[in-house]
Amino acid sequence: MTQKDITFVADFLTEHFNEAPELYSRKGKYFNVERVGQYLKDEDDDLVSPPNTEGNQWFNFLKNSTHLKESPLLFPYYPEKSLHFVKRQMEGVIDRCLQKPADVIGKSVHQAVCMSLYKTSQSEDSTPQLFKLPFLWNDKTSNIHYVLFTILENSISKIHILRRHTDSSRSVSNGILAVDFGNFLNNSINESSDSRCYSCLDAHFYDDETVTVVLKESVEQEGKERVLAQLPLS
Numbered sequence: 471m472t473q474k475d476i477t478f479v480a481d482f483l484t485e486h487f488n489e490a491p492e493l494y495s496r497k498g499k500y501f502n503v504e505r506v507g508q509y510l511k512d513e514d515d516d517l518v519s520p521p522n523t524e525g526n527q528w529f530n531f532l533k534n535s536t537h538l539k540e541s542p543l544l545f546p547y548y549p550e551k552s553l554h555f556v557k558r559q560m561e562g563v564i565d566r567c568l569q570k571p572a573d574v575i576g577k578s579v580h581q582a583v584c585m586s587l588y589k590t591s592q593s594e595d596s597t598p599q600l601f602k603l604p605f606l607w608n609d610k611t612s613n614i615h616y617v618l619f620t621i622l623e624n625s626i627s628k629i630h631i632l633r634r635h636t637d638s639s640r641s642v643s644n645g646i647l648a649v650d651f652g653n654f655l656n657n658s659i660n661e662s663s664d665s666r667c668y669s670c671l672d673a674h675f676y677d678d679e680t681v682t683v684v685l686k687e688s689v690e691q692e693g694k695e696r697v698l699a700q701l702p703l704s
Contacts, residue, residue: 512554520550582638585646588621607675614642618673618681627652629670629683631703649701651685668697679703 508517523529529547532538545563548556588600600622607616617632628648635642651668668685676682685697 509553511552513552514555516550517552523549580638582634583645603672605674608636609678611678613637616675618675620670620673627667627669627688629673631681651683671696676700 508519532544538544545560548559590600602620602622604617604619607618608614609616613636615634615636619630619632620628621630628650630646630648632646633642633644651670667688669688671684671686673681673683679702681701681703683699683701685699687695
């Protein structure tokens with residue numbers, strides 16, 4: 471330890487562990503508690519050594535501001551309380567803010583349709599993740615919601631496109647369909663289907679009429695080919 475370190479420790483002990491006669495009536499030890507630790511206690515009692523806010527620029531600014539002094543947008547300051555107390559107060563305010571929107575949104579949401587995509591075993595531990603890369607798109611021109619996703623167990627070379635009208639009372643033709651990328655890049659129909667089989671790594675809508683997909687060769691080999699393809703939704 472350097473002399474500077476020893477001085478720091480000595481100053482800390484001198485400042486925080488002097489006897490304090492005014493605390494003799496309290497239970498426990500008769501010296502000032504360490505000033506950082508008191509803020510971390512999970513209790514509602516007042517701080518033993520509250521901070522000195524005299525000269526604090528922020529408090530002076532608030533005190534001299536007619537508009538901010540009573541503003542409901544500023545979280546109230548509790549100089550006598552610990553951080554745990556303030557945290558509970560803030561959580562309560564946030565919960566109250568979120569409760570009304572949650573109630574309103576919850577009552578406005580209802581199930582439009584239910585379709586079974588796949589079945590899994592009863593044991594959740596042994597169930598792999600089968601639903602992958604869902605991507606949402608809203609075509610505001612035709613008022614249609616799209617969801618792109620793949621189902622690993624079904625076929626990794628297929629991408630599924632789910633379409634729903636924003637007006638749940640209206641139906642859309644081809645509500646769900648699948649596009650198979652298996653060997654669509656083969657040069658001829660005579661090529662082996664296993665020679666160049668592709669699976670979908672990712673898929674996003676590029677615009678309302680175009681889907682962008684990233685494909686890779688499924689064959690395990692060095693330098694597997696990657697393909698970036700843009701496909702017309704039609």
